[in-house]
Amino acid sequence: xxxxxxxxxxxxxxxxxxxxxxxxxxxxxxxxxxxxxxxxxxxxxxxxxxxxxxxxxxxxxxxxxxxxxxxxxxxxxxxxxxxxxxxxxxxxxxxxxxxxxxxxxxxxxxxxxxxxxxxxxxxxxxxxxxxxxxxxxxxxxxxxxxxxxxxxxxxxxxxxxxxxxxxxxxxxxxxxxxxxxxxxxxxxxxxxxxxxxxxxxxxxxxxxxxx
Amino acid sequence: xxxxxxxxxxxxxxxxxxxxxxxxxxxxxxxxxxxxxxxxxxxxxxxxxxxxxxxxxxxxxxxxxxxxxxxxxxxxxxxxxxxxxxxxxxxxxxxxxxxxxxxxxxxxxxxxxxxxxxxxxxxxxxxxxxxxxxxxxxxxxxxxxxxxxxxxxxxxxxxxxxxxxxxxxxxxxxxx
Numbered sequence: 429x430x431x432x433x434x435x436x437x438x439x440x441x442x443x444x445x446x447x448x449x450x451x452x453x454x455x456x457x458x459x460x461x462x463x464x465x466x467x468x469x470x471x472x473x474x475x476x477x478x479x480x481x482x483x484x485x486x487x488x489x490x491x492x493x494x495x496x497x498x499x500x501x502x503x504x505x506x507x508x509x510x511x512x513x514x515x516x517x518x519x520x521x522x523x524x525x526x527x528x529x530x531x532x533x534x535x536x537x538x539x540x541x542x543x544x545x546x547x548x549x550x551x552x553x554x555x556x557x558x559x560x561x562x563x564x565x566x567x568x569x570x571x572x573x574x575x576x577x578x579x580x581x582x583x584x585x586x587x588x589x590x591x592x593x594x595x596x597x598x599x600x601x602x603x604x605x606x607x608x609x610x611x612x613x614x615x616x617x618x619x620x621x622x623x624x625x626x627x628x629x630x631x632x633x634x635x636x637x638x639x
Numbered sequence: 640x641x642x643x644x645x646x647x648x649x650x651x652x653x654x655x656x657x658x659x660x661x662x663x664x665x666x667x668x669x670x671x672x673x674x675x676x677x678x679x680x681x682x683x684x685x686x687x688x689x690x691x692x693x694x695x696x697x698x699x700x701x702x703x704x705x706x707x708x709x710x711x712x713x714x715x716x717x718x719x720x721x722x723x724x725x726x727x728x729x730x731x732x733x734x735x736x737x738x739x740x741x742x743x744x745x746x747x748x749x750x751x752x753x754x755x756x757x758x759x760x761x762x763x764x765x766x767x768x769x770x771x772x773x774x775x776x777x778x779x780x781x782x783x784x785x786x787x788x789x790x791x792x793x794x795x796x797x798x799x800x801x802x803x804x805x806x807x808x809x810x811x812x813x814x815x
Contacts (some may be wrong), residue, residue, distance in 0.1 A: 481640075493773040493774075494773055494774060496666075497664060506738075507773050507774075510763075510764050510768060511768075514768060533671070534671065534672075535671070535672070535768060535769065535770070535771040536668065536670075536771050536773065537668065537669060537670065537671040538671075538672070538772075539668045632646055
């Protein structure tokens with residue numbers, strides 16, 4: 429018999445499932461409760477849908493200075509509420525979009541604009557990515573050119589060719605082959621690194637033959 | 640040699656950019672109003688609701704405009720300093736009581752002291768927006784010609800008073 433305090437006995441499974449379902453339902457509904465609470469806090473929409481629409485389009489591209497990573501349209505900060513209110517007022521007073529933007533830039537600077545104008549101070553912002561890209565491109569081209577020089581093919585001498593074809597054709601005498609390949613490797617060591625490629629080929633072939 | 644120095648150089652450039660970038664405070668948005676005329680306003684005094692104060696009245700003297708509210712927690716941090724500054728008589732301090740309730744504002748001043756020559760009531764924050772206020776507290780130094788010379792974003796500190804605000808006031812007061 430399982431001890432009483434051990435929860436996960438087979439008899440208890442259904443009970444646990446029941447508890448979990450209750451808990452999940454509770455959490456779900458309490459979550460909805462919060463959502464409704466938050467909804468209540470939302471500022472009432474302006475009476476004129478046309479004004480509201482224009483205001484929203486304008487504020488999409490404006491930065492909330494308090495929250496900084498939200499647009500004024502999205503933000504629920506007090507600051508954004510005020511700015512939205514002021515924009516509504518100005519729209520009703522028949523101000524143009526440019527006038528409203530100017531009004532805000534005069535007070536808060538270019539920082540409120542998500543789409544900053546091109547100026548001496550914003551040149552790096554506008555062209556920085558392009559400059560970085562060009563630098564990257566320059567490095568890439570230079571690297572590729574250097575690489576081409578480095579991997580210039582080394583012609584095999586006639587003697588090398590002979591050895592290779594001998595190795596490839598001679599499949600039965602593995603012992604002799606091993607000897608000859610060892611010789612080849614020794615030779616390469618004395619010849620230095622230039623024949624890297626041929627040595628790779630020969631060792632690969634060697635492995636294939638052994639099997 | 641170049642092949643070993645290049646990554647080091649790239650790292651140094653990156654480090655300088657990061658160092659400068661990370662030491663900037665994103666909350667300190669430079670105000671476009673610096674060295675521009677302070678926006679004019681006419682507001683009521685918190686203590687004398689029948690008396691209208693105009694910002695033009697202060698032409699010819701250097702003054703501070705301190706944006707405050709009773710709901711603002713950081714204002715409590717700077718408030719003793721403002722009280723002290725007002726007592727020293729170096730500079731007249733005016734308050735802009737930003738989006739506040741008159742009764743709680745008066746209570747707050749009774750509780751923490753009143754450094755202001757006048758507290759001007761801006762209940763819906765309209766004047767605040769003209770001044771580019773986006774957080775409380777903020778403090779403006781305005782010169783004799785009515786031009787904003789400095790904006791302190793956030794509470795004034797001993798450091799900012801000693802190194803920036805008071806020397807600036809002294810300098811501005813000597814100008815005619």
